[in-house]
Amino acid sequence: MNTDLLPDRLRQAISDDLAPVKPLPPVWLRTLYAVAAAAAGLALVVAAFKLTLRPDMDQIPLWLSWGCTTLQLVVGIVLVGMALREAVPGSGVPSGAATLAVSTGVVMQIVVGIATWMHSPGMPLIKGNGLKLGLGCSAHDAALAAPALAVALWLVFRALPLRPSIAGLLGGTGAAVTADAINHILCPMSDLRHVLVWHTGMIFGLMLAGWAAGKIWGRRRFGQA
């Protein structure tokens, strides 16, 4: 072995801390862990808030209710998987693919919101009641997204994301899209003002939270993000 090549300072630092480590599981397995934890969290939140299916479910075609929820869940899981992939050096997601995935998540929520409003007006938005309903929906959205966001970011930052803000953004968007997929079949409101302000707004809020978490983690780990 060519040991004379190794500088003393480096040799000392490595040998002082050479405990065996267990390699990270592959991305698909870590995504599966995230999905399982997020699903358990979602079920708990639905039970805790006593949330029920929206009353106009029978007026919305199946492809738009359960179909779009499934599709949004798939997109959310893909986004979380991309975040976990981005967290491992040398397997980063190309910037174009990350942009496309994040945009798909946001655009899909808006399109689903518009299509739902076209098929069923849902509960009327009573003047003066918008803020109260909006805050209630945002609280549900945030609570539904919190388990997925927490587990996704925990798994991301346990690895070594070299672009932590991008990994955080992907994780935040994945959690937000997953939460909205569920809230889409729970929230009784179809009014576009409500959907675009509170639901889409919460998606942007969670994206920002993931991005900011990445920035903060990057500053702490590397001195700058």
Added chain:
Amino acid sequence: MPGAKPSMGTDRKAEEERLIALMIGYQKGSMDDFEGLYAALKQPLLRYLWTFVRNTTVAEDLLQDTFLQIHRARQTYTPPRPVRPWIYAITRHVALMYLRSGRRRKEMLADDQLPEVPVPPEMEKLADRASLHRMLSELPRASQEVLMLHHLLGMSFQEVGQILGIAAGTAKVRSHRALKALRERLAKDEGADE
């Protein structure tokens, strides 16, 4: 910086398998395997770091920082994935952090301090070694990186994409454009000489 022969032409698969075996041993706590990894990657990593900092001493300092980062992140390598994209991505990050930090020194090397960088045949036929060094250093960093990783260190475009966080096709396009720019600079130089 003493130059090592480029890995192109050697059995890359066997080399990659050796690196994977060393990495697995290192993850299990073997100092010998860490030293083997260091010995195998020291020269190519120094050449890569030099692309960023243009200073042999700084590159050597950054090489130690790189191996410390590799050590802290060794659990994030998942066998049997290729080792080199993982290590080069960390190396690149260390270099970029250095360039963004206040540690950066604005030192330029004299030509005689340039490290001995092996030049592959398809580039060697474009110009003499000194001219190639000069022309390479005049290219944008993104182009230099792709040329260094693909043409000098012999990585596939897939691996280059994984290291840089871009699609393999984008890496190929960058390489093509960089070679074209090199040829144009060479033609311009020859025109000026005449």
